[in-house]
Amino acid sequence: MTGTEVRPPLAMRAVPFLPLGLLAALGATLAYVVRLPCRTGGWNDQVSTYTNFCYTDIYPLYFDRGLSEHNPYFAFDLPFDKQVEYPVVLGEVMQVISWIARALEREVAAQAVRFYDLTVLLLGVCLVLGVLLMAAVAGRSRPWDALWYAISPAVILAAYINWDLVAGVLCMGMLLAWKWRWTIPAGILLGLAIATKFYPLMFVGALFLLTLRTAKWRTFFVTMASAVGAWLVVNLPFMIFAWDGWRRFYVFSQERGVDWGSPWLFFQRKEWPVLGEVDVSTLGMVTLALACLGIAVLTLTAPRRPRLAQICFLALAAFMMTNKVWSPQFVLWLVPFAVLARPNWKPLVLWQLAEVWYFIAIWLYLLSQPPLEREDLGIGDDTYFTAVWGRVITIGIMMAFVVRDILRPEKDVIRQAGNDDRGGGVFDGAPDRFALSSLTK
Template sequence: MDEPVHRPPLFARAVPYLPLALFAALGASLAYVFRLPCRTGGWNDQVSTYTHFCYSDIYPLYFDRQLDVQSPYFADVPFDKQVEYPVVLGEVMQVFSRIARWLEPDAVQQAIRFYDGTVVFLGLCLVAGVLLMAAVAGPTRRWDALWYALAPSVILAAYINWDLVAGALSMGMLLAWAKHRQVAAGVLLGLAIATKFYPLMFAGALFLLTLRTGRWRPFLVTAASAAGAWLVVNVPFMVFAWDGWRRFYVFSQERGVDWGSPWLFFQNKGWPVLGEADVSTLGMASLAVLCLGIAVLTLAAPRRPRLAQICFLALAAFMMTNKVWSPQFVLWLVPFAVLARPNWKPLVLWQLAEMWYFFAIWLYLLSQPPLSRDDLGIGDDTYFTAVWGRVITIVIMMAFVVRDILRPHKDVVRQAGVDDQTGGVFDGAPDRFTLVPSYR
C-alpha cells in the first residue's frame, strides 16, 4: 500500500513567499510616493503633472466620466463620455467611486479618496500578482518574481491606469493551469479578458500547445469556462446597458493612432497609405503575420516550447502592432518576459528603454498643443528614439526566446531539468502533431 504523501502545513509553505510579499508591498509603496506631487494638487495643473512625471488616469476620469455623480455604463451622458473599459474595470471604478461619495461630500476630496482607494486596491493586485508569479515560477526560480515587484518600469507605471487588475488575474490563470485546475484557469482567463483585452492572446498560446500535444479535453474545459465567466459578467450589461457596454469595443475600433505606437512614427513622417483605416488594416495584418510565425515556430520547434514562451511572444506581437502603446502596457509584459527568459542582461536593457520612454512621453506632451512648452519639452526626433527603443529591446528579447525554443539546451529554465513549470498538462507531454519530426 502506498505511503500517504506528506505535505507541510500551509504556514510552512507560505513562509518562503513572505519576503516577496514585502518586496511587492515596497514596490507598491514606492509607486505611490512617486505620484505624491500630483496627489497634493498637481493634477489640476497639466504642466506640473508632466514635469513631475506623475500623471494618472484615475483622478481625471473621476470627473471626465462623471463617476462623481453616476455609475459607469448606466450613466445618462454623451457616448464619448461613457467609461471606455471592459465591465470588470468599470465595476471596480464604480465600487471606489461609491465609497468616495459616501466618505466625502466635497467633489475634489471625493476624487482624492477615489484615487487613494483605487491605488490601495491596485497595490494589493501587485502583491497578489508577484506571489502568483512566484508560485508559477516554482521553487527553483521563485525569486524571479522580484522583477515584477521592483522593476523600475513597474514602479513608474503602476498607477497610471487599472492594468494591475488584469495582471493579477492573468498570473492566477497561469497558476491554475499549471496546477491542472482547468475550470479555475478558464474562469480567471474569462475575467481577465473582461478586465483588459490582451489576455485573449493567452488563449491562442494554449491552443497552439494543445494542437501540438493533443491534450484537447483540458483546453476545451478551460475555453468553455472562460467563455462562461466572460458571459456571466458581460451579459447583464449587454441587456440592460447596451450603449455603455459597447463603448469599449466602439472606442477600440474607432480610436486613431496614439502615443507610443510605431505607426505614429510613420504617420508623423508623412508616409502615404497610412490613414486611420490603413493603420487598422496594417495593424491587424501585421499581427496576423506575427501570430502565424509564432504558430509555425510552436509546431516546428525541435522540442515543444514552454507555455510562458508562447504567451510572451504572442503578447509582445500584440503590443508592437497595436495602434496604441501606452506607458502602462509594460505591466502586461514584465511577468511574462521574465517567465519566458529570466536572463538579466536583456531585461535590464529593456527596462532602460521603458524608463526612457516613460520620461520621454511626458516631456513630449509638454511641447505639443495645447501646452506648446518647447522650453520644457522635447521634439519629435527625440521622442521617437524612445518609441523605437522599446520596439528594438523587445525584439531583442523575442529573438532570444525564439533561439531558446529552437535550441532548447540554451533555455536557462530547462537547464535546471525542468520541462515546463507553467505547462500543466503540457509538462512532459509527448508530441502528437508537429510540422517536422521532433525529439525528446
C-alpha cells in the same frame, strides 16, 4: 508537476513568499510616492503634472466620466464619448470605489482624491498578489524571478497610471491555476481577465497551439468553456440593460486613431508612405495576424514543444508592437511573462532602461504638444521617437532570444535545470502528438 517530483513541506515552500510580499508592498508604496506631487495638488496644473512625471488616468476620469454622479454604462444622459471606455470588470471596480468615495466625502474634489487613494490601495494589493502568484508559477527553484514584477523601476513608475494591475493579478491567477491543473478555475480567471483588459485574449492562441501539439483537447475545451461562461456572466447584464454603455469600449477600440507610443505614430508623423491609404486598425490586425502565424509555425516546427510562458510572451509582445496605441502602463502586461519566458537579467535590464526612458520621454513630449506647446520644457519628435523605437528594439531582442531558446532548447535556462514546462500544467512532460516537422519525414 511531474509524477516523480516530490514536494517539500509547506513551510519550506512558503519561505520566499513573505520577503517577496514585503518587497512587492515596498514597490507599491514607492509607486504611490512617485505620484505624491500630483496627489497634493499637482493634477490641477497640467504642466506640473508632466514635469513631475506623476500623471494618472484615475483622478481626472472621476470627473471626465461623471463618476461623481453616474454609474458606468448606465450614464444614459452623458455623451457617448464621455462614457467609460473600459471592459465591464474595470467599470464595476470604478463604480464600487466611486460609491465608497461618495459615501465618505461630500465635496466632489475631495471625492476624487479619495477615489484615487482607494483605487491605488486596490492596485497595490493586486501588485502584491500578482507577485506572489508569479512566484508560485515560477516554482520553488526560481521564486525570486518575481522580484522583477515587485520592484523593477518601470513597474514602479507605471503602476498607478491606469487599472492594468487588476488584469495582471487575474492573468497570474490563471497561470497558476493552469499549472496546478485546476481547469475550470483557470478558465474562469481567463474569462474575467479578458473582461478586464483585452490583451489576455492572446493567451487563448498560446493554449490552442500547445494543445494542438500535445492533443490535450479535453482540458483545452473545458478551460475555454469556463472562460466563455465567466465572460458572459459578467458581460450579459450590461449587454442587455446598458447596450450603448457596454459597447463603448469596443467602438472606442475600433475607431481610435494612432496614439502615443505606437510605432505607427512614427510613420504618421514622418508622413512615410508605409501607411498609405490603409486604415491603421486594418494594418495593425494584418501585421498581428502575420506575427501570430509566425508564432504558430515556430510552435509547431520547434524540435521540442515550447514552454507555455514562451508562447504567451511572444504573442503578447506581438500584440503590443503592432497595436495602434502603446501606453506606458502596458509594461505591466509584459513584465511577468517576459521574466517567465526568459529570466536572463541582461536583456531585461536593457528593456527596463528603454521603458524608463519612454516614461520620461512621453511626458516631456506632451509638454511640447498642443495645447501646452511648452517647447522650453519639452522635447521634439526626433528625441521622443528614440524612446518609441527603444522599446520596440529591446523587446525585439528579447523575442529573438526566446525564439533561439525554442529552436535550441539546450539554451533555455529553465530547461537547463532539468525542467520541462513547470508552469505548463497538462503540457508539462506531455509527449508530442502533432508537429509540422513530422509531416515531412
